[in-house]
Amino acid sequence: MNRAPHVTLSRTDVHLWIASSVGPDGEPRSLREHEAVLSPEERNRADQFYFMRDRAQFVMARSLLRRCLSQYVDIEPAQWEFEFNKYGKPAVHHRLGVDLDFNLSHSRGMCMLGVTRERPIGVDVEKRDARISLPDLIHQVMSEPEIDELRRLPARAWKSRFLDVWVFKEAYVKARGQGISLPLQDISFLFPDGRTPELVLKPSLADRPDNWIYDFIKVPADFHAAVCIGRRRSEALTLVIREPDQL
Numbered sequence: 001m002n003r004a005p006h007v008t009l010s011r012t013d014v015h016l017w018i019a020s021s022v023g024p025d026g027e028p029r030s031l032r033e034h035e036a037v038l039s040p041e042e043r044n045r046a047d048q049f050y051f052m053r054d055r056a057q058f059v060m061a062r063s064l065l066r067r068c069l070s071q072y073v074d075i076e077p078a079q080w081e082f083e084f085n086k087y088g089k090p091a092v093h094h095r096l097g098v099d100l101d102f103n104l105s106h107s108r109g110m111c112m113l114g115v116t117r118e119r120p121i122g123v124d125v126e127k128r129d130a131r132i133s134l135p136d137l138i139h140q141v142m143s144e145p146e147i148d149e150l151r152r153l154p155a156r157a158w159k160s161r162f163l164d165v166w167v168f169k170e171a172y173v174k175a176r177g178q179g180i181s182l183p184l185q186d187i188s189f190l191f192p193d194g195r196t197p198e199l200v201l202k203p204s205l206a207d208r209p210d211n212w213i214y215d216f217i218k219v220p221a222d223f224h225a226a227v228c229i230g231r232r233r234s235e236a237l238t239l240v241i242r243e244p245d246q247l
């Protein structure tokens with residue numbers, strides 16, 4: 001039996017759903033009810049994870065996606081079908097005739113889903129991990145202006161700034177759907193006042209910064225997260241954080 005959809009999403013709304021695959025005790029949550037809504041291919045993929053925490057994160061992310069999409073459209077969680085662009089970005093399969101866009105990110109038990117209506121979106125969440133090797137990553141990922149800004153900060157602030165830049169950059173390349181095939185060093189997220197990101201793009205991106213709205217997402221202290229959303233002209237968008245526990 002199908003349920004009536006009960007969450008409204010206008011063309012200028014952006015909904016963010018955030019869930020953890022780890023319980024308050026630090027252990028992976030029970031997955032039985034989440035596995036039940038996965039497709040056979042997704043269950044196969046889940047079975048290939050070696051560590052329980054990685055399996056839990058994958059299952060939680062796919063279950064979050066399916067259950068959240070069913071909040072907007074009268075389709076059961078297990079019935080959603082997806083297709084992928086040539087860079088791997090998933091979208092609702094066109095044969096379902098649904099005008100929702102979404103993007104998923106997961107890191108160390110934290111799962112984040114952004115949903116819009118006919119509007120490109122990218123989200124990224126990363127845990128501030130002691131094992132991140134900054135010297136290598138800075139030169140692979142950051143642009144010259146970003147590195148100049150970083151060097152003006154005290155060394156203790158570098159990892160945090162790197163991760164801020166990283167989540168914005170990932171959110172942007174995921175919104176474009178091309179992931180890290182885009183030239184990361186030609187994209188700059190600068191923080192001229194120390195807090196507010198400003199996107200600067202080189203001509204190689206064939207894009208304009210004012211095509212996008214981007215912002216931090218508030219997450220627990222040891223995580224960094226950002227969202228990037230396409231906008232037409234100078235329209236205003238409404239960003240709402242929603243509670244998956246209410247599903």
Ligand SMILES: CC(C)(COP(=O)(O)OP(=O)(O)OC[C@H]1O[C@@H](n2cnc3c(N)ncnc32)[C@H](O)[C@@H]1OP(=O)(O)O)[C@@H](O)C(=O)NCCC(=O)NCCS
Pocket residue numbers: 058061087088089090103104105106107122123124125126132137166170173174175176177178179180
């Ligand atoms: C896939 C990619 C787009 C994001 O990867 P990521 O940051 O590791 O992973 P996230 O959890 O944020 O996103 C993964 C999800 O994005 C979606 N995705 C996959 N390809 C995508 C694309 N081209 N565009 C947008 N979204 C994409 C999928 O839903 C995927 O979920 P799945 O793995 O469960 O299928 C790509 O940029 C990538 O491979 N990045 C490398 C990551 C890296 O080097 N991290 C170092 C951080 S310090």
